[in-house]
Amino acid sequence: MLEINELRKRFAGSPGSPVAKIALDGISFTVRPGEMFGFVGANGAGKTTTMRIVMGVLQADSGSVSLRGEPIGPGDRRRFGYMPEERGLYQKMRVGEQIEYFGRLHGMSAAAVKKATDDLLEQLGLTERRNDAVQALSLGNQQRVQLAVALVHDPELLILDEPFSGLDPIAVDALATVLQERCRGGVPVIFSSHQLELVERLCDSVGIVSAGRMVAAGTVAGLRAAEAGELRVVVRDPAPGWADGLPGTVTVDGDRHILRCTGGDDQEILRRAVKAGRVEHFGAEQPSLTDIFKEAVA
């Protein structure tokens, strides 16, 4: 279990932007083993800063990051997999050698790294490109290599900053499959994304960050439950004035009357609707993650 506790980070002003900026304002969340955690938030909300602090690339001003109850140190981080937002690969280095190099830096033996690289290249469909220089690859394939670099040492924790940005739908699926596989193996996966449908589809839990704080976190279903769903009732050709006294608003579309409301006694509403005419639809509208997100950061 990864616990992020009350992280704070302030960036000093520079000659270009003299005002100091508070990047993190006491952000906290936890990620359980085998959980895929989607990190969403507007640009500049603090997602990348949080991830960099977890990876030890930045130092927090205060707060802690712990894994299985122990504060994490450089030794732990060598067993993490990381994909930074601005992709970093040696453009002139060969694909296979690059993956192997990072594997060795993570402390793997030469033999183990060779095997892991072969397997990953196979899995990501890059076996034929093994001896090509990275710069000869398409952007999508470079992204796959970047993922391979993050995965080669069979990490205990995966942190991926915008792994899906700029990928076509097929590449997105390929990447998602690989991540889900790792996740099922018990590895906590944290990734940030602006593609909320994707986050909704893949993630067990979601954290919504705004201005350096976690404004909502939990399972997608849990967040939905917290967000009072809107009741929508469609009645065909009802008696006039059927909805008098009921909460919400009625719109008329031909002979259909559509009632939308939040709160109120739904059973009472249903009884009135049945009495008034033919009920074509009765149900709570599920808020999408986009709705929840907009609500949370508003």
Next chain:
Amino acid sequence: MNGLMLVARREIMTQLRTKGFVIGLLITAVLVAAVSFAPKVLGGEDSYTLGTVNSQQLPLQAAAPDTKFEWRQFPDENAATQAVVDGDVDAVLVNGTKVLTDGQVDGELGVLLQSVNREVKLGAAGVSIPPLQMQSVGADTRYESARTGIAVVLVLVLFMLIIGQVMMVAMGVVEEKGSRIVEILLSTVRPWQLLGGKIVGLGTLGLINMVTILVVGLGSAMASGIATDFPPGIPGLVAAVLVWFVLGYLFFAALAAAFGSLVSRQEEVGSVLTPLTMLIMIAYLVAFYATNDPTGTLATVVSYIPPFSSMVMPVRMAATEVPLWEVAVSMGAMLLAVPVVLAFGAKIYERAVLRTGARLKLGDVLRAK
């Protein structure tokens, strides 16, 4: 294998694999060999073919023991003239009174012919002149020109190799910073391991270059015969040059890493390194001046001051005899300076390398927490 060695190995393998490195090494080797053979090729002729018409051969060999003379006899002046014009002989002595040459006579040969002829005629008349005894009361200058030659080659080699490798360090730092690879790297290795590996790796490549130059240079000097003119103590000089190269490289590379980490784009490397390249240029210029005047005040004083000593002292050692204590003091000062500069460079690098974007000011980086 620890992080530093892995990083160093990557630097070495990446460079060794490039065509540029291999071709550069070959070109250097050919140039060095050419320089070693040049005096042999460009130096004056040291063998002459001479002819006689109705004359005695002059005892030139006794007067010039290092020069080879070959004599031919011609039946008459016409045949001799033809041979001179055809270039078969350099000069022909006719009737013991005149010399035929094609154009003006070779200076050395002319003087030799005149003086030996005079001596022979005087000897025949019963006059004998004991040759002048030459005695030097000054410094031993036998090796002076060889020493200057070695020093000039050395200053060029040190300058090229140090500035070349130091630029590579800066460009490597910026490559990793600009592409953000450094973020992944620093989540697995410590900054000092990353920087140390880069400096060790590129330094090893510089040493490979240096050793190649020394081996090819000394090898071709021996092959061409100019090694016989070399002063004693060449092995000691070679060892000293290697040590000085390593010390100078470490000093400048640490600064290159510090300055390089201030920028995020390759285009900015040149301008951010300007103070450093100026420093190396000053060392080069003083060292070059020292080839001519290795015992002068400027060369002597500067040869104690780090980092200039790393280029000026080896050049002085090549150009003249430098007392051992002077070398020891100078090297001691450099040995103290190198760790300080390395620590400073590592500090700047560590603070600046993750701050991508606009060029950072050194002062801001130093003040920042």
